[in-house]
Structures are given as C-alpha cells and as structure tokens.
Amino acid sequence: MSEPSTEKAHAVYKPVTDTPDCYLRPGEDEQTPLDYPPYKSSRLRHPKQPLVFMPQTITEITGPQLGRERVLGELDNDLTRQHPGEPIGQRITLTGRVLDTEGKPLRGTLVEIWQANAAGRYRHRWDRWPAPLDPNFTGAGRAITDDDGRYSFTTIKPGPYPWGNHYNAWRPAHIHFSLLGRAFVQRLVTQMYFPDDPLFPYDPVFNSVRDERARQRMVSRFAMSASEPDWALAFEWDIYLRGPGATPFEEAL
Numbered sequence: 001m002s003e004p005s006t007e008k009a010h011a012v013y014k015p016v017t018d019t020p021d022c023y024l025r026p027g028e029d030e031q032t033p034l035d036y037p038p039y040k041s042s043r044l045r046h047p048k049q050p051l052v053f054m055p056q057t058i059t060e061i062t063g064p065q066l067g068r069e070r071v072l073g074e075l076d077n078d079l080t081r082q083h084p085g086e087p088i089g090q091r092i093t094l095t096g097r098v099l100d101t102e103g104k105p106l107r108g109t110l111v112e113i114w115q116a117n118a119a120g121r122y123r124h125r126w127d128r129w130p131a132p133l134d135p136n137f138t139g140a141g142r143a144i145t146d147d148d149g150r151y152s153f154t155t156i157k158p159g160p161y162p163w164g165n166h167y168n169a170w171r172p173a174h175i176h177f178s179l180l181g182r183a184f185v186q187r188l189v190t191q192m193y194f195p196d197d198p199l200f201p202y203d204p205v206f207n208s209v210r211d212e213r214a215r216q217r218m219v220s221r222f223a224m225s226a227s228e229p230d231w232a233l234a235f236e237w238d239i240y241l242r243g244p245g246a247t248p249f250e251e252a253l
Helices: 212-216
Strands: 091-099 110-114 140-144 150-156 174-180 187-193 233-236
Touching (some): 110 150
Antiparallel strands (some): 110 140, 174 187
C-alpha cells in the first residue's frame, strides 16, 4: 500500500523578523527532502520547480471556523467500541499533549488518527495483501484536545505490513496523525511509531528524517504507570508544533 512520507518538519522557534509569525526554517536533516530516492513514490510526486513560500496572512486565522462539533460521537476516540463486537489484537491506550513553541498546551485542536489493524491491513480497497480484515475494526478515530492540550484514544496496536517499495519491504507498526486547528489551512500530518521496533533500520519513510533526534520524536513511549490492569497497555506521545523539539510533519503536496 502506498504511504505518505514524513516530508515536513515544522519551522523552528527563533524569529527572523519583528513579526512574531516568522520563523527560521528547520535544518535539512530535520525534515525529509521532497525527493528522497530510497522512498520510490517521492520521485513521482515531488515538485519539479522551486517552492514558493506564501507569507502568513489573516486568512489563516479567519474564514470558516471549525468548532467542537468536529467530533460527533462519544465513541469517536475509542476505536475498540465502534462496532458490535470486540476487535482482535492488543488493546492500547494512546494519550499525549499538543504543544506550541514554548511548550504551552493548544486546546481545541482536532486530532484524527488512522491505522492498520492488528494483522497490518487497512480497510481500504487498494490494500489487498493476504492478511485478514477485522469486521469489528475500522481503524479511524478523532478527538479534540482539552484545556491542557491533551488527547486520548483507545485502539488496537497495528501490525507491520509489506508495501512494495523494495525487495522484502515492511513498514514498522505506526499510526497516522492529522492535526487540524480552527481553520482549513491549519492542518498537519505525521506518523507515530512504537518503541524498539526491529524494522526501523529498514524503513525509508522513518529514515527519511535524517536527524536521529528528530526521528526519535516520532516514537511514542511505553507508560507502565498509565497502563490499565487486565485491560490495556499505555503509550504516550506529545506533539510539538514548533521549536527545538518540533515533531516532524509530512509535506502537503
């Protein structure tokens, strides 16, 4: 199945003008180049002309506003209870905070996730590798961050899967994240991974973020203290939008 790459890290925190919304661009090793040869599909879809960076204007914070109705149901953030039966696999809870440059929480951010099931298969018409579909798991959820910038999901740990990029290519277990602010232009997409995955050294998507410290910012941490006895293991993952600890994001092409 074709995958988006981690092709964009956020701008870092140091202002370059007196305007507070202007930031230094991230270092080359902190983001994925638009054309990354080990990741084959990037060759076909990257821009062939130099990018034109548009200045930030008032249109980014005005226009159609997105409110709390973006989450419609009480089970939107519990992917294990969206169907009549229990999904197959290891139940996990996933929590974290969305933070700005200075580490301040961002409330009212829509956090969406999508993922493969425990067998490593997406519910998608083009995902046809011979792994079972789970009738009780769709693999998509959403939540709104609270006043502390915190989100929370209950889901199933996804499995790895082959993806055809090169001989014997397998994606590490991961969950896709989309963050949407109050306006349509305020959307960021990234991927979250699980600790100590043996497939990390072989995955060109993960390694397209060439700075090792930046790569590790895409890896969640296991939290035994937050795990629920006889129910679910816990993982935590904070998302920093800017600053020296910024989470790498994908390029919107």
